[in-house]
Amino acid sequence: MCTLEKRGSVFVLTLTSENDEQHRLNPALLSSLLAALSQLNSQATASSALITAAHGRFFCNGFDFRWAQAAADQPSARRRLRRMSDSLRAVLAALLSLPMPTVAALSGHAAAAGTVLALAHDYVLMRSDRGVIYMPEVDLGITLPDYFAAVATAKMAAARRDVVLGGRKVRAVEAVAMGIVQSAHDSAEGTVEAAMRLGEELAQREWVGDAYAEIRKTLYPQFCATLGLTPKAIVSKI
Amino acid sequence: MCSLEKRGNVWVLSIAGDGQNRLSPTLIDSLLSALTRLTTQATPGSVLLTTAHGKFFSNGFDLAWAQSAASPSAALLRLESMVASLKPVVAALIALPMPTIAAVNGHASAAGLLLALSHDYVLMRSDYGVLYMPEVNIGLPMPDYFAAVMRSKIRSAAALRDLMLGGAKVRAAEAVKMGMVESAHDSAESTVEAAMRLGERLAQRKWLGEVYAEIRKSLYPDACIVLGLTQKPIVSKI
Numbered sequence: 274m275c276t277l278e279k280r281g282s283v284f285v286l287t288l289t290s291e292n293d294e295q296h297r298l299n300p301a302l303l304s305s306l307l308a309a310l311s312q313l314n315s316q317a318t319a320s321s322a323l324i325t326a327a328h329g330r331f332f333c334n335g336f337d338f339r340w341a342q343a344a345a346d347q348p349s350a351r352r353r354l355r356r357m358s359d360s361l362r363a364v365l366a367a368l369l370s371l372p373m374p375t376v377a378a379l380s381g382h383a384a385a386a387g388t389v390l391a392l393a394h395d396y397v398l399m400r401s402d403r404g405v406i407y408m409p410e411v412d413l414g415i416t417l418p419d420y421f422a423a424v425a426t427a428k429m430a431a432a433r434r435d436v437v438l439g440g441r442k443v444r445a446v447e448a449v450a451m452g453i454v455q456s457a458h459d460s461a462e463g464t465v466e467a468a469m470r471l472g473e474e475l476a477q478r479e480w481v482g483d484a485y486a487e488i489r490k491t492l493y494p495q496f497c498a499t500l501g502l503t504p505k506a507i508v509s510k511i
Numbered sequence: 512m513c514s515l516e517k518r519g520n521v522w523v524l525s526i527a528g529d530g531q532n533r534l535s536p537t538l539i540d541s542l543l544s545a546l547t548r549l550t551t552q553a554t555p556g557s558v559l560l561t562t563a564h565g566k567f568f569s570n571g572f573d574l575a576w577a578q579s580a581a582s583p584s585a586a587l588l589r590l591e592s593m594v595a596s597l598k599p600v601v602a603a604l605i606a607l608p609m610p611t612i613a614a615v616n617g618h619a620s621a622a623g624l625l626l627a628l629s630h631d632y633v634l635m636r637s638d639y640g641v642l643y644m645p646e647v648n649i650g651l652p653m654p655d656y657f658a659a660v661m662r663s664k665i666r667s668a669a670a671l672r673d674l675m676l677g678g679a680k681v682r683a684a685e686a687v688k689m690g691m692v693e694s695a696h697d698s699a700e701s702t703v704e705a706a707m708r709l710g711e712r713l714a715q716r717k718w719l720g721e722v723y724a725e726i727r728k729s730l731y732p733d734a735c736i737v738l739g740l741t742q743k744p745i746v747s748k749i
């Protein structure tokens with residue numbers, strides 16, 4: 274599950290560990306994320322920012338394959354996978370159109386759909402003492418949902434070959450060098466503190482949320498098309 | 512107004528408007544006629560060098576003119592008319608049958624930065640001036656072709672985010688690191704001199720302009736679609 278709390282002008286969305294310390298994305302967690310983002314949409318002001326963080330050694334270990342595989346037969350397992358994939362698409366669409374800057378604080382591993390969730394934020398901060406960014410699909414022999422490839426193209430540029438097609442496990446320092454991660458920090462606490470500072474700095478810019486979201490969307494047209502997001506007409510405060 | 516003069520093989524286009532070289536309808540028209548004239552006068556070995564005098568390369572659209580309209584809706588119409596009339600200027604640069612160089616002598620902001628980045632090579636002075644996209648700060652979304660050209664020219668996801676979604680003001684040395692600027696020079700004069708030397712080197716290649724333009728367009732297919740530029744059938748001198 275996740276919690277949403279406000280610290281000053283920064284909203285902190287936390288993936289909590291009571292059910293699963295790996296924060297695997299199952300229907301319950303995905304609905305909870307979507308509900309939190311919808312709530313944020315309505316509470317946004319000109320000086321808001323979002324930080325997404327997680328408790329424990331994992332930021333998010335991807336879709337909940339255990340739940341999918343616990344289905345009675347293979348077709349229903351695939352339906353469960355499809356359902357999670359569709360729900361995450363809605364979560365990402367909400368993140369991409371969120372009218373405020375977004376920061377992911379990776380305090381542990383981000384794998385598969387967990388990597389995608391992290392990369393859908395404007396800024397990604399990561400601890401350097403442990404944890405990797407990892408796209409295991411090539412190792413596991415499963416194909417990517419279309420929007421996984423789209424977010425990789427939008428956010429990882431040239432590094433996507435090594436991460437998506439090379440199955441490379443990327444530590445924070447290397448992720449900074451590859452341009453995937455903004456900055457590396459020496460502990461989980463240090464990462465969250467740096468994310469809070471960045472969130473406060475961004476909130477102080479008092480950007481107009483609607484314009485911010487529209488500019489963000491124009492930067493990633495292919496990713497937006499895959500998510501089914503369309504640009505709005507021009508809005509302006511001038 | 513702008514002026515166009517030929518120095519050897521290098522055509523020098525000087526932007527001259529108000530002190531900030533704001534892109535008013537008059538200046539935009541004058542740029543378009545200069546580029547139209549260049550298109551017809553190009554010979555193998557021609558090169559365009561665009562620069563300006565003073566503290567600004569160009570500070571973007573003439574928002575003061577837009578805001579002096581009788582009503583907010585009339586102001587918006589004026590803004591939209593400038594957005595629409597700059598588009599063929601950018602398209603003319605992307606389709607120009609010769610190499611193009613911008614010698615950025617001072618601030619290049621908003622549409623002024625777009626104009627600079629629409630050239631094949633951007634040289635910039637390091638002692639003064641920033642590259643800046645203020646839209647996020649003033650709450651104005653990007654016109655589609657702005658975002659398309661910026662995406663085509665700035666290949667690093669982090670650089671694109673910092674400029675477009677972070678409102679970063681980028682000095683020359685940093686712009687070189689971000690891959691937006693070819694080289695930094697210690698004054699306006701030395702920037703223009705370096706641009707002239709580059710222009711003369713490129714002129715010596717005596718590239719066939721029509722082929723050069725087609726190859727350029729093929730590098731930026733997304734921007735070309737938004738700008739309404741289509742590929743011509745193969746042309747060749749062999």
